[in-house]
Amino acid sequence: MVKVAILGFGTVGSGVAEVLTKNNAHIEEKVHNSVQLKYILDVRDFPDSPFGDKIIHDFALIENDPEINVVVETIGGARIAKEFTERALRAGKSVVTSNKELVATHGYDLMQLAKEHDVSYLFEASVGGGIPIIRPLSQCLAANELTEICGILNGTTNYILTRMIKAGLSFDAALKEAQQNGYAEQDPTADIEGHDACRKICILGSLAFGRHIYPGQVPTEGITRVTLADVAYADACGRKVKLLGRAIRREDGRVMAYVAPHLVDGSAPLASVEAVFNAITVKGDAIGDVMFYGPGAGKLPTASAVVADVMDAAKHLKTRKYMSWGPGGDDVTTPPDGLESAWYVRAEAGTDAVRAAFGEVDFLARSGAPAGETAFLTAAMTRPALDGKLAGMKALSVIRILD
Amino acid sequence: MVKVAILGFGTVGSGVAEVLTKNNAHIEEKVHNSVQLKYILDVRDFPDSPFGDKIIHDFALIENDPEINVVVETIGGARIAKEFTERALRAGKSVVTSNKELVATHGYDLMQLAKEHDVSYLFEASVGGGIPIIRPLSQCLAANELTEICGILNGTTNYILTRMIKAGLSFDAALKEAQQNGYAEQDPTADIEGHDACRKICILGSLAFGRHIYPGQVPTEGITRVTLADVAYADACGRKVKLLGRAIRREDGRVMAYVAPHLVDGSAPLASVEAVFNAITVKGDAIGDVMFYGPGAGKLPTASAVVADVMDAAKHLKTRKYMSWGPGGDDVTTPPDGLESAWYVRAEAGTDAVRAAFGEVDFLARSGAPAGETAFLTAAMTRPALDGKLAGMKALSVIRILD
Structure with a gap:
């Protein structure tokens, strides 16, 4: 028996309630278990909602209810959402989220916390709405x-x-x-x-x-x-x-x-x-x-990704899902300064000045271009090299060209 | 410790050996276990291959080796591949395949057999080469x-x-x-x-x-x-x-x-x-x-899908993967006769005859069309309805238009 609590009854949260309810027979068949929505946490009341009787205002009810195994966090932001996520994981509940800000800023720490408490922290819905991308990437x-x-x-x-x-x-x-x-x-x-x-x-x-x-x-x-x-x-x-x-x-x-x-x-x-x-x-x-x-967004597509994670958590209550995502650090990234590309440049400059700086380039034309505007495509070079060549020109637009 | 046997050292089989070996450190880190290729079954010898020392000719060696937990079937066809798959599953080994013919014709039976023996039968590589589609669909x-x-x-x-x-x-x-x-x-x-x-x-x-x-x-x-x-x-x-x-x-x-x-x-x-x-x-x-x-095909893309399944089987040696795929039957399908679409038709007919049969349609033109050839797009209708209207005409091409 899997009991679910949703944190936040906004667009995504209400979509999750809807998909969990509407497709319940189908979901339970796939999970080989009963999956029921028990609570929805929000500051507001929703007396006219079909889910109105599930609305609660005190997170401690969820935290302390041993029946709840999966918590869906759709609050957003990295403050109260972070606190509730941590408390849920510490209470031994798997957490499923659509909150990209929280995952991007604290994902590693939250996954570690999940690991310590032998539960899952899943976030398929945090990128690309309903597009399956997190699981394909990791599996x-x-x-x-x-x-x-x-x-x-x-x-x-x-x-x-x-x-x-x-x-x-x-x-x-x-x-x-x-x-x-x-x-x-x-x-x-x-x-x-x-x-x-x-x-x-x-x-x-x-x-x-x-x-x-x-x-x-x-x-x-x-x-x-x-x-x-x-x-x-x-x-x-x-x-x-x-x-x-x-x-x-x-x-x-x-x-x-x-x-x-x-x-x-x-x-x-x-x-x-x-x-x-x-x-x-x-x-x-x-x-x-x-x-x-x-x-990439939308109530039901995003809810569909959240519910897929709920089903995954429900199927793996005893075998936590691993993700290979280690700690950050100064040695992880480097600026894209070394990345060579061709560039599109629009500048207030004559073609002679452009040729003098860049050699032969592809000039572009458009109807209605003002006098003195020149647009062109460069050969492949880094951004610092480009900026060097543009030094004497007034560049209006500089856009990288994807290979 | 996961030991793998590959059946068939053709394009896909050799790609699997290559990916398993080249990316071994990466794979073991993700699986949290050692993953080693032990045997390759083929009728031929490959003295010059770096995998030559793993080639064997007798399937019973694999079937009876308790160390082998995962068998990769890349033989193709539905005869010897079926026999070896069944024997591997009965011997308690998970089977991973790229064999679409075998899955399409015997998938349900083989998944049932896998279930009976508490192992997995996985086939991500059978559709779309390396494109992840089977797991996204099922999960x-x-x-x-x-x-x-x-x-x-x-x-x-x-x-x-x-x-x-x-x-x-x-x-x-x-x-x-x-x-x-x-x-x-x-x-x-x-x-x-x-x-x-x-x-x-x-x-x-x-x-x-x-x-x-x-x-x-x-x-x-x-x-x-x-x-x-x-x-x-x-x-x-x-x-x-x-x-x-x-x-x-x-x-x-x-x-x-x-x-x-x-x-x-x-x-x-x-x-x-x-x-x-x-x-x-x-x-x-x-x-x-x-x-x-x-x-959609190719040695390494397909091998990449096979190896992802090997990794999945390796991670779930004790928790078999379910797929929701029930038995077939006469009640499963129905011909697409009832499916309405607009249609493209090329016929040996005059535009008057076409108008008489179809009412107003969109006529199409191409340079170099022979006299008497008429091409047009119809309104939405079923194929039987279309065939009725075409009865008196010589239709050269009839192609459904995707909505």
């Missing part, structure tokens, strides 16, 4: 030495970029539309500045390369400086602007992790990922490239 | 009621279609090129007639819907009748010709499974899957659509 691709993770990890920014590309909306107009459609928060900072993608690449990179990568170790650039001019020049060279999170393992074992806009070739699978969809590519020595694609 | 998406699986499941035919579309090669020329590049067998029947894709959709459908679907229950059409004219008309309406395997669960629980060429919208993720790559889309009630993409 299905386990025979590979992984070398790179690269993905479109944030649906809000991908929606905004898609609307800029397809409808010609400015960044501000596309953001406003995203907010009106519920795809962006009223305070969109975490999405548009890349913080959300940063947390997700931390989780994926930590899992792929076995050491905790912290958000503070990951240079992060959002999409607020991407303009319609950049989108037009990208189109002129058959590419699309995408915000990517990347984690690349160098030969010496250090990981270059960063978040930044990229120009992606139009025929690459990542280029066809539109609107709020996410996609994550994984490179391994044996497998080559694989890609996982699907809805 | 990560477990919280969903799945409604449809649809995929590009055969790399050979996708390569041929890609070359027809991109290079304008005829079917025969593209097949010849595929054979020269090692992407098609000298006897390509199983690929081009759709049998390989049929076996794979049987495996995926059985797993998704919980009852064994047999190849004989799956109407199967290959790509031998697809012409450059069809490719050109598809292009004219923004679509691409793709061979798809589909399994769709009807409201009444019956599964419509079939393999046939389809016209896929150019902006759909499946349309961007080119050459020997595979992709599998899964629809669930909570998740919506997710897609898994990667190399």
